[in-house]
Structure formats: C-alpha cells, structure tokens
Amino acid sequence: MRKxxxxxxxxxxxxxxxxAQNVSxxxxxxxxxxxxxxxxxxxxxxxxxxxxxYNKSTGTVNYGGCYLTDDRANLKKSPIPKSDxxxxxxxxxxxxxxxxxxxxxxxxxxxxxxxxxxxIYLVSNDGRTIIDSLFIPESLPAGMSVIKLPKDxxxxxxxxxxxxxxxxxxxLNGDINAASKADAMAATDxxxxxxxxxxxxxxxxxxxxxxxxxxxxxxxxxxxxxxxxAKKKDAASNEGEVAAAIALALDMENGGEVYAAISAAVHLYxxxxxxxxxxxxxxxVRKPSGWDNKALNFRKTPKx
Amino acid sequence: xxxxxxxxxxxxxxTGFANCSWQNLVMIGIGIVFITLAIVKEWEPMLLVPIGFxxxxxxxxxxxxxxxxxxxxxxVLNTLYQGVKQGWYPPLIFLGIGAMTDFSALISQPRLILxxxxxxxxxxxAYLLALSFGFAPNEAGAIGxxxxxxxxxxxxxxSKLAPDLMGAIAVSAYSYMALVPVIQKPIMLLLTxxxxxxxxxxxxxxxxKKEKIIFPIVGFxxxxxxxxSGLPLLGMLFFGNLLKESGVxxxxxxxxxxxxxxxxTTLIGLTVGASTQADKFISVKSIGIFALxxxxxxxxxxxxxxxxxxxxxxxxNPAKKINxxxxxxxxxxxxxxxxxxxxxxxxxxxxxxxxxxxxxxxxAGVIGSAVAAGILLSFLG
Numbered sequence: 001m002r003k004x005x006x007x008x009x010x011x012x013x014x015x016x017x018x019x020a021q022n023v024s025x026x027x028x029x030x031x032x033x034x035x036x037x038x039x040x041x042x043x044x045x046x047x048x049x050x051x052x053x054y055n056k057s058t059g060t061v062n063y064g065g066c067y068l069t070d071d072r073a074n075l076k077k078s079p080i081p082k083s084d085x086x087x088x089x090x091x092x093x094x095x096x097x098x099x100x101x102x103x104x105x106x107x108x109x110x111x112x113x114x115x116x117x118x119x120i121y122l123v124s125n126d127g128r129t130i131i132d133s134l135f136i137p138e139s140l141p142a143g144m145s146v147i148k149l150p151k152d153x154x155x156x157x158x159x160x161x162x163x164x165x166x167x168x169x170x171x172l173n174g175d176i177n178a179a180s181k182a183d184a185m186a187a188t189d190x191x192x193x194x195x196x197x198x199x200x201x202x203x204x205x206x207x208x209x210x211x212x213x214x215x216x217x218x219x220x221x222x223x224x225x226x227x228x229x230a231k232k233k234d235a236a237s238n239e240g241e242v243a244a245a246i247a248l249a250l251d252m253e254n255g256g257e258v259y260a261a262i263s264a265a266v267h268l269y270x271x272x273x274x275x276x277x278x279x280x281x282x283x284x285v286r287k288p289s290g291w292d293n294k295a296l297n298f299r300k301t302p303k304x
Numbered sequence: 305x306x307x308x309x310x311x312x313x314x315x316x317x318x319t320g321f322a323n324c325s326w327q328n329l330v331m332i333g334i335g336i337v338f339i340t341l342a343i344v345k346e347w348e349p350m351l352l353v354p355i356g357f358x359x360x361x362x363x364x365x366x367x368x369x370x371x372x373x374x375x376x377x378x379x380v381l382n383t384l385y386q387g388v389k390q391g392w393y394p395p396l397i398f399l400g401i402g403a404m405t406d407f408s409a410l411i412s413q414p415r416l417i418l419x420x421x422x423x424x425x426x427x428x429x430a431y432l433l434a435l436s437f438g439f440a441p442n443e444a445g446a447i448g449x450x451x452x453x454x455x456x457x458x459x460x461x462x463s464k465l466a467p468d469l470m471g472a473i474a475v476s477a478y479s480y481m482a483l484v485p486v487i488q489k490p491i492m493l494l495l496t497x498x499x500x501x502x503x504x505x506x507x508x509x510x511x512x513k514k515e516k517i518i519f520p521i522v523g524f525x526x527x528x529x530x531x532x533s534g535l536p537l538l539g540m541l542f543f544g545n546l547l548k549e550s551g552v553x554x555x556x557x558x559x560x561x562x563x564x565x566x567x568x569t570t571l572i573g574l575t576v577g578a579s580t581q582a583d584k585f586i587s588v589k590s591i592g593i594f595a596l597x598x599x600x601x602x603x604x605x606x607x608x609x610x611x612x613x614x615x616x617x618x619x620x621n622p623a624k625k626i627n628x629x630x631x632x633x634x635x636x637x638x639x640x641x642x643x644x645x646x647x648x649x650x651x652x653x654x655x656x657x658x659x660x661x662x663x664x665x666x667x668a669g670v671i672g673s674a675v676a677a678g679i680l681l682s683f684l685g
Contacts, residue, residue, distance in 0.1 A: 182442035182465075182684050192435040192444065196428040199679045206530045206675050207421040207668060210523055214414040217522075218515045226509065 025061055027158050028122050028134040029054035029094055029148050032167050033114035036143030040169050042098040043106070049099040049114030051134075052169060053122065054148075055089040056155055062088045065125035068097065068110050075123045075130070078103060078111035082125075092155070096169050116140050140164055147173045323365035327582035335359030335577065341482065348482035348640070351455065351573055355478055358577020374578045385575040388470070391463045393572040394456035395540040400565025401456075401670065402520070402544020403557045405638070409663040411515050412508035415615070416630070416661070420668025422611030423634025424676045426451025426604025430596050431680075437592055442466055445680040447593055450477045451600030452673030453484070453635035457537060459576065461677045464685050471579040472590040476597035478576070484640045485647070487598070488605045488632045492648055495609045496628045500616075501652045503627040505661045513551070520545040527675055533685070534678025541674060601635070608634035608665065626661075633662035636669035 030052035032039070039047045051068065055061045064087035069077035080087060080097075084107045089095055096108065103111040114120070117138040122131045136146055144164035151157040165173070189195050316322050338356030342349040361381070362374055374381040387393040410417060431448035439447060446462035446469055458477035462470040480487065524542035528535055547557040579585075609631035616625050629649045633641045642662035649658040 180442075182440055185441040185684060189441075190435070192428075192432045192441070195441075195683055196432055199676060199683070200425065200428055202530065202679050203424050203672055203675050204418070204421045206527050207417045207672055209526050209530075210671075211414040211417040213522055213526065214411060214417075214515075214519070217518075218411065218512075219414050219509075222509055222512075 023061060023063055023066055023124050024131055025055055025057035025059075026063055026066070026089070026122060027054050027056055027132045027148060028052070028120055029158065029173055030145050030165075030168065031114060031120055031134050031136055032143075032145040032169075033099075033116050033118075033136050033140060034142040039143060039167070040096075042100060042109070044100075046098075046100065048101075050169060051097050051099060051110065051114070051120055052094050053089065053097065054094040054158075054173075055091060056150075056158065058091045060088050060090050063095075064088075066131070067121075067123035067125075067127060068112075069121050069123060070112050070114070070118045072119070072121065075121065076127050081107050092172070094170060094172065134160060137164075143167070149173055318367045318370075320365040323367060325365065325582065327586045328363045328365045331363040331580060331582045331585060332360050335363070338479075338577075348478070350569060351478045352482055354570055354573025355475065355577040358574040359475075359580050360577075361574070362578030362581045373581070374575065375581065375584070381575065381578055384571055385579060387568075387571060388459055388474075388575050388579065389463055389467065391460050391536070393568050394460035395536040396568045397456040397565060397572065398537050398540040398674070399544040399560050400562075400568070401638070402541040402546075403548045403561035404565070405541075405545060405548075405667055405670070406663075407519050407523075407545065407667055408511040408516065409508060409660050410667050411511045411519055413661070413664050416626070416664030417668040417671075418615070419608055419611055419626075419631055419634040419665035420636075420670075420672040421634075423604045423608035423631070423665070423669055424452065424672045425607035426453075426600040426602075426635065427673070427676050427680075429603035429607075430600030433599060434592075434596050437596070439589075439592070440466075442684045443469055445684045446470075446473055447596050448600060449473075449673070449677055449680065450480065450593075450597040451604045451635075452669070452676060453477070453481055453601065453604065453637040453641065454670065454673045455481060456572070457636075457673050457677045459572065460537060461680060464681055468584075469589065469593060471576065471581075471585055472593040473597075474576040475580055476594050478573075479594075480597055480601050481637045481640065484601075484635075484637050485644050487601050488641060488644050489648055491602060491605045492609055492629055492632050492644070495606065495613075498652065500613070500628050501649065502656070503625050504653075504656055505625075505627055505630075505658070506623060508660060513549070516549040517546070520549065523671065527671060531675050531678035531682070533682040534674045537674040537677065538671070541670065604635045605632045608632050627656075627658055630658055630662040630665055633664075633666040634669045634672070636666065636673045638666050638670060639663065641669075642666040 028051055031050070033049045035047040035049065037047075040050070041047055042050075053063060064080055064084055065082040066080050067076050067078060068080065069075050071077055086107060097110055098105070098108060099110045099112060099114040101111065101113040103109060114136065116136050119133050119135045121133045123129065124131050134146060134148065140146060141164055145167040146160060147165045147168070148158040148160050151159050185195065335356040335358070338352045338359065341347045342352035342356065366373060369376075371377075371379045372381070373379060374385050376382055427448045428451075429448075430451045431444045434444035434447045435441065442465040446458075446466040449458045449461045450473060452458065455474065455478045459470065459474050462473040466473075520542035524538060527538050531538075544557070544560050547553045547560060609628050611634070612626050612628040612631035616628070619625050627645075627649065630642075630645045633645050635641050639659075642659055645662035646657060646659035649656050
C-alpha cells in the first residue's frame with residue numbers, strides 16, 4: 001500500500017512537472033479581426049484577420065495538434081498540423097496564424113475568418129480542453145487589435161486589455177519600448193549606490209541568517225554541553241592538584257626534575273588536557289597466520 | 305611551374321605567418337608568461353597552464369572560415385567553449401569544490417561567516433567604480449564579480465550579463481587569484497599592527513557528523529530561498545558537500561572532487577584561454593577590466609581585514625578576539641587566501657597557526673560570492 005501511494009504521489013508530481021512546459025502554457029495573446037489598408041499581408045498578398053499565440057513558459061512548446069476555433073460547439077474547427085516541425089514555439093516567443101478561412105493555405109492559416117463580437121478558443125490536442133480564449137469586442141475598430149498583457153513581473157498571468165491596441169504582430173505585447181533590466185537600472189540608479197547597498201544588505205542577511213541558525217542550533221548547545229563535563233572534572237582537577245603537590249614535595253626532597261615531570265604528566269593526564277580526540281582509529285596487531293610458512297604450506301608427500 | 309607557384313602562394317595565405325598581427329604575438333607572449341609563472345613560481349599551475357596554453361591556441365593566426373577557431377560555429381573548440389558560454393562548467397566546478405570542502409571550520413565558529421560577507425564589498429566597490437568609468441550596469445556587474453575572487457562564478461555571471469567581456473573577465477579573475485599572495489600581503493600588513501597580528505584565536509570545537517550533514521541542506525535552503533538566481537552555483541556547491549559528508553555516497557563524492565573537477569578545470573582553462581583571441585581581446589575595455597579587477601581584490605581584502613577589526617571592537621573577552629589577518633580570507637580564493645593568512649601570521653609568531661581559522665571565512669566567501677552573483681543576475685540579467 002505504501003509503495004502504491006509513493007508511486008502515485010511520484011506520478012502526480014511527475015505529471016505536474018510535465019504540465020509546466022506543455023500546451024497549457026500557450027495563450028492567445030493578440031487578435032485582429034478587420035485589417036485596414038496598412039495591415040500586414042499574408043504569404044498570398046492578402047490582408048486578413050490574424051491570431052497571435054504566445055508561449056509564456058521558459059521552455060519550448062509544440063502546439064502542433066492543437067485546435068483553433070471561434071465556435072464553442074465545434075472545438076475541432078481548425079486543427080493545427082501535427083507533423084510540421086515549425087510548430088515548436090520557443091520560450092516567451094509568439095507566432096502568428098492568419099485567419100484566411102482556408103486551411104489548405106498552410107500550417108499557419110486557420111479554417112475560419114475572424115469577426116468582431118466573437119470569441120476565439122485555443123483547444124488542447126485532446127480536442128476537448130480549452131486552453132485559452134480571447135473575446136473580440138464588437139466595437140473594435142478596423143486596423144486595431146485586442147491584446148493581452150502580463151499582470152505581474154513573473155509573466156505567468158495575462159489579462160485582456162479593454163482598449164483597442166495598435167497591432168504588434170509577432171512582437172511581445174507592450175514590450176516594444178520596454179527597457180532591459182540593465183537599461184532600467186542605468187536610468188533609475190546611474191551611480192549604482194542603491195543596487196550596491198541593497199546587494200550588500202542581502203549578502204549580509206543571507207550569511208547572518210546562516211550564522212544565527214548554526215549558532216542557535218549547534219554552536220551554542222555544543223559549547224554549553226562542553227561546559228558541563230567541566231564540573232565533573234572538579235574531582236579530576238583535585239587529583240591534579242594533589243599530583244602537583246606531590247611533585248612539589250618530591251622536588252623539594254630530592255631536587256630531581258624527573259619526578260616533577262612525571263607528576264606534571266599525571267596532572268595533565270588526569271585533567272584530560274593532552275589528548276586529541278581520535279575516534280575510529282583501529283590498531284591492528286599483527287599475528288602470524290603462517291600463510292608464508294613453507295613447512296605448513298607444502299603438500300605432504302603422499303604415503304604409498 | 306606557374307601552377308606550382310600559385311599553389312604555394314595560396315598555401316602561404318593559409319599559414320599563420322601570412323595572417324599574423326602584432327596583437328596575436330602579444331597574446332601569445334602573455335600565454336607564455338602565464339605558463340612560465342605557473343611552472344617556475346608555481347602560481348596556480350592548475351589554472352595558469354591551461355589558460356596560458358589556451359591563449360596560445362586561440363591566438364595562432366589563421367585563415368578565417370576553416371571552422372577551427374573558438375568563435376566559429378561547430379568547430380571542436382567552439383563546441384568545448386559552449387560549456388563556458390552557456391555556463392555549464394562553473395556549476396560542475398562548484399560541485400567538485402563542494403565535494404572537496406570541509407565546512408567544519410565554519411560550523412565550529414559560525415561568527416566567521418560574516419567575514420565572508422564583508423569581503424564581498426570588493427564586488428560592489430568594483431561595480432561602483434566600473435559605472436563611474438562609463439561601463440553599462442550589466443558590464444559593471446560582470447566586472448565587479450572579479451572581486452569575489454572566484455573564477456567559476458566570474459565566468460558564470462559574465463556569460464549571462466556581458467558575454468563579450470567574458471574572456472577578459474575570466475583571465476583577469478584567474479590571474480589575480482594566482483597573485484593573491486602578492487596582492488593581499490601588503491594590504492594586511494598595512495592595516496594591522498603587531499599586537500593585532502599576535503592575537504591567538506581559541507581552538508575550534510570539534511564538529512559532529514550530524515552538523516556536517518545538516519549544514520549543506522540548511523545552508524542551501526537559506527541562501528537559495530533568499531537568492532534563487534544563484535541556484536546553479538549554490539545548488540551544486542551544497543550538493544557536492546552533501547555527497548561528501550553523507551558518508552554513503554563516497555564514490556560519487558570522489559568522482560566529483562577528482563576526475564570530474566579535473567576534466568572540467570582543464571576544459572574551462574583551455575577554452576577561456578582560447579577565447580582571448582587578439583581581435584576580440586585587445587581593447588581599451590580589457591585594460592579597464594584588468595585595472596578594475598585589481599582594485600576589486602584590494603577593496604575585498606581591505607574590507608575583510610577592517611571588518612574583523614570592527615568585530616573585535618564588540619568582542620569584550622580577549623580570549624575570543626579574532627586575528628585580523630584572517631580577514632583577507634573572506635574572498636573565495638580557496639585555499640590560497642587562507643594560506644596567505646597562515647604565512648603572514650607565522651612570520652610574526654611561528655607558533656600561531658591561522659590556517660584552520662582562515663578556512664572559515666574562506667569557504668564563507670565561496671557562498672557569499674555565489675549569493676552576490678545571484679543578486680547581480682536578478683537585478684541586471
């Protein structure tokens with residue numbers, strides 16, 4: 001039973017892990033239903049509506065086999081070919097699909113045309129699970145698109161914007177003029193003092209936390225416990241004092257340094273001050289096994 | 305006959321003599337100097353021999369387009385260089401360092417961890433200086449990490465923040481690591497008096513196996529939760545240490561601390577050296593990087609020593625005072641900077657051994673520089 005449970009938990013975790021970089025990471029990030037005369041043209045020189053898919057994960061996702069539809073009752077309306085290698089979408093990248101109404105136009109074309117007032121659905125490769133959807137407002141002017149923008153810095157959750165946007169096919173929405181982190185830092189902290197102070201504080205905090213943790217968990221208890229046997233050693237230290245007194249007496253009587261040295265050694269030994277702790281040292285005493293004794297190892301001459 | 309001359313002339317165009325420039329010769333000369341220092345002076349031979357020879361390899365003048373250069377896609381050198389460019393080698397080296405490092409000195413005296421934090425000032429001091437010299441923030445961050453005195457961390461961060469400067473940064477970091485005894489000693493002597501240098505530190509307590517096993521787990525959790533961007537370095541460092549201390553994965557620890565780190569060190573040294581191709585390397589920026597790298601080491605050593613002196617102001621018990629000569633070891637050049645503490649300490653008192661005490665801030669410096677790299681990556685990456 002325990003094995004079954006652990007296998008089930010591991011499988012679940014594995015499945016969740018897999019889910020982290022699959023088609024569920026795709027969103028419909030932008031759509032334009034009615035192009036104007038300045039709109040982008042497809043490979044056939046036509047101006048049609050288009051949908052942009054975006055991979056919000058940090059791994060590559062293959063959207064081949066998924067479906068696009070504008071009809072909730074028909075989720076498999078426009079399948080995306082499975083066999084095309086170009087359907088792999090890199091991390092934080094987007095792809096455009098033209099809504100020409102003719103699937104035969106190619107991989108990046110849908111079998112329906114876009115219209116205002118409709119909702120587009122991106123359907124998983126099982127043909128049942130809706131991954132994402134985007135509503136195109138009835139009032140969306142020609143030449144304008146509806147976009148989704150990230151809600152926060154992690155860019156995991158996206159939200160459709162109410163206001164029409166200037167189309168940005170194939171580009172990250174709202175990111176055209178966005179500065180890199182380094183550029184942003186150059187603008188906000190040109191001399192670097194803020195970053196330096198914050199960074200030094202973080203380094204100190206991290207290591208101070210480590211110090212505090214080990215001081216509380218191990219160092220302090222270890223030092224306290226080291227002090228306890230010292231009380232027990234009182235008797236031993238008395239013995240040491242006795243040994244020292246004997247040494248002094250012997251020294252006075254005989255004037256010999258040998259005894260003093262012996263007594264000092266006894267004192268040090270009793271007060272446990274000269275020993276290294278050497279756990280795990282095994283002394284092997286050699287015992288003759290007779291393995292090299294020719295007399296024992298020679299085969300005896302068989303008696304006839 | 306004419307055909308033979310034309311063939312010879314064509315062959316001449318492919319030789320190093322025809323394509324040679326003075327910059328190539330300068331870089332080859334520097335490579336030879338590195339190798340000489342490594343062999344004659346024995347300064348960081350494990351690093352300087354591969355880097356020096358890599359410099360010679362990378363600067364052999366050649367006809368472009370033969371698909372053999374380090375910057376030519378698909379060439380052998382380019383394939384090996386991917387470990388530097390994509391940042392695989394530094395975490396693997398950290399795995400080996402973790403498997404080799406004994407954190408006992410740090411665990412037995414946890415207060416020494418703070419010295420490892422103080423020495424990271426070199427990174428941020430160099431960052432400020434680089435900004436004032438006109439480097440962009442991401443470049444300044446990559447240059448600043450030289451002050452951590454940690455080659456793999458410098459390569460890892462510069463490959464993310466400023467790939468164009470990686471060659472100069474890596475060579476600068478490794479060169480100054482080799483010169484640690486030369487750079488640090490005068491600063492240590494300048495900032496301390498005789499009385500301070502004679503301080504004897506208490507004998508560290510014995511550390512139990514349980515503490516050694518718990519340290520990499522707790523250490524990793526704390527540092528990685530605070531700076532997740534340092535995960536590749538911190539994760540590998542503490543993982544390697546757990547392999548060593550657990551006692552049940554001796555074979556893995558032996559591989560990580562032996563053959564694996566040897567292979568990766570050879571490759572990283574050779575390819576970093578080869579990446580210093582004259583046309584990419586010799587520039588005003590490179591000179592600026594070398595100057596800032598030196599300053600970062602000076603700042604790191606100074607701040608480590610001064611921080612110990614500051615700590616001593618708050619330690620009332622004279623028996624618990626810390627010898628400021630171990631302050632320099634807060635940089636993560638393991639174990640060179642700790643060895644400098646020992647040598648300088650023994651010059652004034654031959655019976656005062658500081659090595660085991662200096663190893664505490666030294667390994668704390670490894671953790672500190674990885675944390676600092678993570679912070680810079682999260683702000684500037």
